[in-house]
Amino acid sequence: GAVVSQHPSRVICKSGTSVKIECRSLDFQATTMFWYRQFPKQSLMLMATSNEGSKATYEQGVEKDKFLINHASLTLSTLTVTSAHPEDSSFYICSAREAGADTQYFGPGTRLTVL
């Protein structure tokens, strides 16, 4: 149980375009989802926390107009990187958590490359 999927697993796009990444909890209801980014050989940095049906809470330094997060249902959250630039190239990972649970379950990640 507790499987989280992400789509796509890899995406290459041109500078200036927007990219949407989906995160789904497959066998549980995720009241809270989290989005992280990870640069090569570094740790995960939390970008934002989203609760179903409400606006995401962004971490300091993360531009909410650039990284649009939608958590419209208990099984789906999306991250849209708007007007992507090469410096946005990174590994984006989501995680999901059930109400009242301690553990977050992580998706397999999405590797974004912006040319």
Add this chain to the structure above:
Amino acid sequence: SQQGEEDPQALSIQEGENATMNCSYKTSINNLQWYRQNSGRGLVHLILIRSNEREKHSGRLRVTLDTSKKSSSLLITASRAADTASYFCATESQGAQKLVFGQGTRLTINP
């Protein structure tokens, strides 16, 4: 900001040996969790230890927590080549849902 500091940053041992990784943190926590990440992949949850617990076991894993020193250790016994990965500790602070990750330890098990 990153709360956790992990050491060593990299560890290379022979198969069959034990591997110990340490994690320190700064604030009061609800729990501390350990995750494994294979190169270019997502994270796998290994074990969670709550602030009122001192030690926990799961298979070949043993985790300790010392809240007075704000530190934790992860011991992997009888290591295998398949244990090669990066290991991260993550803390959940009191009153917060989010996890703050340490810098990670890159573990290499040599056959």
